[in-house]
Each structure stands twice: as structure tokens, then as C-alpha cells.
Amino acid sequence: MTGNEEQQANHLQNAIEKEGDRAFLSRIFGWSMLGLLVAFLINNVLDVGYDYPGVFAAFGEAASAAAWLQVAICLLGIAAAVALVMAYPRRSLRYEAHLIHSFNVYFIRALYWSVFLVGVVDATLSFMRVESFIEPLMGEAAARNLARANWIGTWIHMPLIVLGFIIAYFTRTLGFVWLALLIVVAELLIVISRFVFSYEQALMGDLVRYWYAALFLFASAYTLFDEGHVRVDILYASFQRSKKGVINAIGTILLGITTCWVIVGISFNGKQSIVNAPVMNFEVSQAGPFGMFTKYQMAAFIALFGITMLIQFVSYFFDAVADKRGEPGHRDVDTSAAH
Known part of the structure; x- marks a missing residue:
């Protein structure tokens, strides 16, 4: 982005912050997709590089601590998205x-x-x-x-x-x-x-x-x-x-x-x-x-x-x-x- 585009985006943000509702559900959904993407990539490294069982193994008969750790990583991705939206509630x-x-x-x-x-x-x-x-x-x-x-x-x-x-x-x-x-x-x-x-x-x-x-x-x-x-x-x-x-x-x-x-x-x-x-x-x-x-x-x-x-x-x-x-x-x- 050019300097003018950055200034325009910042000006737009300052103007819109004066409004009320910031579409929390839409923002949480979007950021959750990105948080889950990061979590998914981390879990893929654990699956391939360290022989972790995968997220779905946590819900089977052979559930293990490693599988539940991977579930926790996914939940952490969603929690990070929610925390980000709550930290900047008025961001456009x-x-x-x-x-x-x-x-x-x-x-x-x-x-x-x-x-x-x-x-x-x-x-x-x-x-x-x-x-x-x-x-x-x-x-x-x-x-x-x-x-x-x-x-x-x-x-x-x-x-x-x-x-x-x-x-x-x-x-x-x-x-x-x-x-x-x-x-x-x-x-x-x-x-x-x-x-x-x-x-x-x-x-x-x-x-x-x-x-x-x-x-x-x-x-x-x-x-x-x-x-x-x-x-x-x-x-x-x-x-x-x-x-x-x-x-x-x-x-x-x-x-x-x-x-x-x-x-x-x-x-x-x-x-x-x-x-x-x-x-x-x-x-x-x-x-x-x-x-x-x-x-x-x-x-x-x-x-x-x-x-x-x-x-x-x-x-x-x-x-x-x-x-x-x-x-x-x-x-x-x-x-x-x-x-």
C-alpha cells in the first residue's frame, strides 16, 4: 500500500470509530477463520513432523493428551480471534x-x-x-x-x-x-x-x-x-x-x-x-x-x-x-x- 492509501485508511478508521456497533459477529467470524488457519498449520507440523495423532483422534477411542493438545490449539485460535475483536471493539x-x-x-x-x-x-x-x-x-x-x-x-x-x-x-x-x-x-x-x-x-x-x-x-x-x-x-x-x-x-x-x-x-x-x-x-x-x-x-x-x-x-x-x-x-x- 502507498503512503496515501495508508493515510486514507487511518483517516477512515478515525471517522468510523465515532459510530456505535462494530459488527462483532462478522468480525469474530472472519478473524476466527484466520485463527483456525494458523492453528491448522501448526497442527499439521505436529502431525507430520512429530507424529501427533491429529485433532479428530481426541474424539475416538484412542484419545490421548497429544490429541487434546491439538484441540486446545484450535480453541486457542478462536479465542485469540475473539480477544482481538474485544480488544478493538470500535475498529471498522x-x-x-x-x-x-x-x-x-x-x-x-x-x-x-x-x-x-x-x-x-x-x-x-x-x-x-x-x-x-x-x-x-x-x-x-x-x-x-x-x-x-x-x-x-x-x-x-x-x-x-x-x-x-x-x-x-x-x-x-x-x-x-x-x-x-x-x-x-x-x-x-x-x-x-x-x-x-x-x-x-x-x-x-x-x-x-x-x-x-x-x-x-x-x-x-x-x-x-x-x-x-x-x-x-x-x-x-x-x-x-x-x-x-x-x-x-x-x-x-x-x-x-x-x-x-x-x-x-x-x-x-x-x-x-x-x-x-x-x-x-x-x-x-x-x-x-x-x-x-x-x-x-x-x-x-x-x-x-x-x-x-x-x-x-x-x-x-x-x-x-x-x-x-x-x-x-x-x-x-x-x-x-x-x-
Whole structure:
């Protein structure tokens, strides 16, 4: 967000604080979704990394203290949401939507920086493996380590991801445009190397697919904020703003948030789930050492898509309820291209 947008949001908050009721139930619902999301991710780490039995085990015959601890973590997530709403009883829905969206913007920006850094470094290492440059330059031990996906994932990818989050904190660019440009450049290099120099390696296609997946899956949440998703509209455009708010709020709960929870739930459903299993094993493509070691991250992109969309849908829900309540600060967006 720019400085002017921050000032506008703060001014809006100060103006709305003079009103009375702050839609407690809507705020508690929205923040509870985020609290449960954090709790769910913590429990997933406990399930996969420490062999905890899972929340549902607490209600079975083999209930244990570990399972009830995981239940307590979920309840703590909801309690934290309620405490937050009670601590700021006069905070406006618009302002909270702005806060949540701002965090999501940072999170997505950090993901883009991470995939950029990982993509460049991993493609370079893959090229060096294919052309047998690593051992002469770095030695036999380095060549052996850099041919192992788990070693690269732990000691190269993870630090680069952390670096991406640090860089994103000090930047204000989302990265949609430049990542799309990099994809075009990567595709162009494939065409030139294939048809001009008759040279092609698996890493080149892997890099394009890696960046493509990140571009579309991570851009989806910001597209929701910008009303860029296709809306099949027959009656909606003719509704008043308050009625649109009702429709958007109901649709967000029944379709948006529900769908996101299904995606996140399936993604992290035990050690052998579609995300946990590849990530735990640092899964690689069929090209093996001749390609990039990023397939496990592309599996994680599915879960990150659900997470970023869930966060954005909570922000969207707050804005929709604010429209229903007639709160000032409505953001007009040209949606003609999305209808």
C-alpha cells in the first residue's frame, strides 16, 4: 500500500470509530477463520513432523493428551480471534479488511521473491550438473551434495526463501509484471537455444513451469481484491451497493471460504497428502538430476493458493459486510472486464 492509501485508511478508521456497533459477529467470524488457519498449520507440523495423532483422534477411542493438545490449539485460535475483536471493539470493517489485505500483499510479494531467487539459483545449479561443472569448480563433496534434492532443499532453497521474505519487507512491488516478463524471456531462450543452437535441457522447461505455476496461483488472491475474476452476471450489476454486499458476503462464506478450506484440508490431510508427501520427500521431476529440484515446491503451491485465497476472502467478506452496513470508504473498481 502507498503512503496515501495508508493515510486514507487511518483517516477512515478515525471517522468510523465515532459510530456505535462494530459488527462483532462478522468480525469474530472472519478473524476466527484466520485463527483456525494458523492453528491448522501448526497442527499439521505436529502431525507430520512429530507424529501427533491429529485433532479428530481426541474424539475416538484412542484419545490421548497429544490429541487434546491439538484441540486446545484450535480453541486457542478462536479465542485469540475473539480477544482481538474485544480488544478493538470500535475498529471498522474497512480498516480490518485493509489490514488483512496488506498482510496478504506482503505474503504474496514474499512468495514471488522466493520463487524468483530459487528459480534462478536452482536452474543455474541444474545447468552446472548437466554440464559437469560442479566437481571441477567446487570439488567432489559439493558435487555429491548438489545432486541430492534434500540437501539442496534444506541448505539452498530454504535460506533463499527466507531471503525472499526479508527482501519483500523492504519492497513495495508485487511482482506480477516482472515475473510474467521473466517467463516470456525464459520461453524465448528455449526457442532460441532449441531452433538456433539445437540445445535444450530439462531445466529450461522446469523453470518455465515453476514460474508459471507461481504466477497464476499466487496472483489469484490479488485478482480477487481487484475484482478481476470472471463474474457470470445476470442480475448483480443492477443491485444497490447494500444488496451487493449481502450477495458477496453470503457467496464468500458458502463458496469462497468453504472452497479454500477444502483445498487446505486436502493438501494437509496427513503425511501422505498431496502436499505433505512431496514436501517431506523433496520430490523431484522425472528428469531427476538433469532438471530442477523444485517439484516439491510446486506441490506446496496448491496449499499456498488456498491459504492466500482464504486470507483474501476474509478481507473481501469484511468489505462486503461493510457495504451492507453502508460504511464509508467503498472502493470502486472497474469490473467490466470481469463480467
